[in-house]
Amino acid sequence: MLNKTGVPTRVQVQSVFFNEVTLSSFKAVIECYEDIPCNPCALSCPVKAITIAPTLHSQPVVDPDVCTGCSICVSVCPY
Numbered sequence: 584m585l586n587k588t589g590v591p592t593r594v595q596v597q598s599v600f601f602n603e604v605t606l607s608s609f610k611a612v613i614e615c616y617e618d619i620p621c622n623p624c625a626l627s628c629p630v631k632a633i634t635i636a637p638t639l640h641s642q643p644v645v646d647p648d649v650c651t652g653c654s655i656c657v658s659v660c661p662y
């Protein structure tokens with residue numbers, strides 16, 4: 584669906600959101616659903632809350648316990 588319409592599926596969207604019970608402040612929600620070689624978000628994060636592993640093609644994952652909600656990663660994302 585994403586490749587044809589540009590719209591992610593409900594499952595894809597739900598996969599990147601956090602359990603709201605665990606949240607106490609703003610957190611980055613990275614809607615990056617394709618295995619592309621990209622990492623400005625991870626490199627820019629001042630607290631290293633974003634992990635892209637095991638390869639550069641892996642999708643970024645945010646640790647909500649580390650993210651401060653500064654939004655720097657959002658501003659540097661080319662997509």
Ligand code: SF4
Pocket residue numbers: 610611627628629630631632633645649650651652653654655656657
């Ligand atoms: S919002 Fe800030 S702290 Fe959170 S993942 Fe993005 S750059 Fe890192």
Ligand code: SF4
Pocket residue numbers: 613614615621622623624625643659660661662
């Ligand atoms: S910078 Fe944007 S497109 Fe690149 S990995 Fe991060 S979220 Fe995905």
